[in-house]
Amino acid sequence: GEDVEQSLFLSVREGDSSVINCTYTDSSSTYLYWYKQEPGAGLQLLTYIFSNMDMKQDQRLTVLLNKKDKHLSLRIADTQTGDSAIYFCAEIPPGAGSYQLTFGKGTKLSVIP
Amino acid sequence: EPEVTQTPSHQVTQMGQEVILRCVPISNHLYFYWYRQILGQKVEFLVSFYNNEISEKSEIFDDQFSVERPDGSNFTLKIRSTKLEDSAMYFCASSESRFATADTQYFGPGTRLTVL
Numbered sequence: 001g002e003d004v005e006q007s008l009f010l011s012v013r014e015g016d017s018s019v020i021n022c023t024y025t026d027s028s029s030t031y032l033y034w035y036k037q038e039p040g041a042g043l044q045l046l047t048y049i050f051s052n053m054d055m056k057q058d059q060r061l062t063v064l065l066n067k068k069d070k071h072l073s074l075r076i077a078d079t080q081t082g083d084s085a086i087y088f089c090a091e092i093p094p095g096a097g098s099y100q101l102t103f104g105k106g107t108k109l110s111v112i113p
Numbered sequence: 114e115p116e117v118t119q120t121p122s123h124q125v126t127q128m129g130q131e132v133i134l135r136c137v138p139i140s141n142h143l144y145f146y147w148y149r150q151i152l153g154q155k156v157e158f159l160v161s162f163y164n165n166e167i168s169e170k171s172e173i174f175d176d177q178f179s180v181e182r183p184d185g186s187n188f189t190l191k192i193r194s195t196k197l198e199d200s201a202m203y204f205c206a207s208s209e210s211r212f213a214t215a216d217t218q219y220f221g222p223g224t225r226l227t228v229l
Contacts, residue, residue, distance in 0.1 A: 004155075031217075033217075035220075040222070041222050042117070042119075042204060042220040042221050042222040043156070043204065043206075043220035044220070045218075045219070045220075090156075092217070099144075099161060099168075099169070099208075099217070100158035100161060100169060100171070101148070101156075101158060101217075101218060102158070103155050103156040103157075104155065105154065105155050106155075106156075
């Protein structure tokens, strides 16, 4: 089966780094995603990582994948007030014809000025 | 930049009434999806649609739900007889292909459905 777990809240000071963590249970998942949801808006794809990678960096974002522990993290460097949002970890579980995203509950990031 | 749009942004209805939620996917996309998010809970997959038929559906997507692509641009979700527990944010998404890649699914801003 598949299940994605995240902590619900994270609060950081502006300029600090934020680390949002996620665990998933389906070790066969090949694609893992981070989506961002700002208030009143839809889900915006932030970044993704393939399971054959350990790390991916994209400007202020760093994704780390530990397949052994089924742990995914998103690090935001120099966090800004505009980064305040809900961040969702998501996977597409393997299976014939299965292209449905499975999401975590989301982590609400609050950035204190 | 192309985007998925949804209307209305907020729909209020009485229990037992039919509602139709509308989506305009990105124009060159071929695969379409509906998800929902009950307040405080996870975003859940409802259904995927390709070539004018349902590709996959979840347990949530029972006989009260239907989807349609009535013309070349719109994609709709119909709930025939709404229940209180249908109150949620409904997200439409679309993708160019069905192979999981970085740009697999683009989401719309959602329609908040409130059933009274």
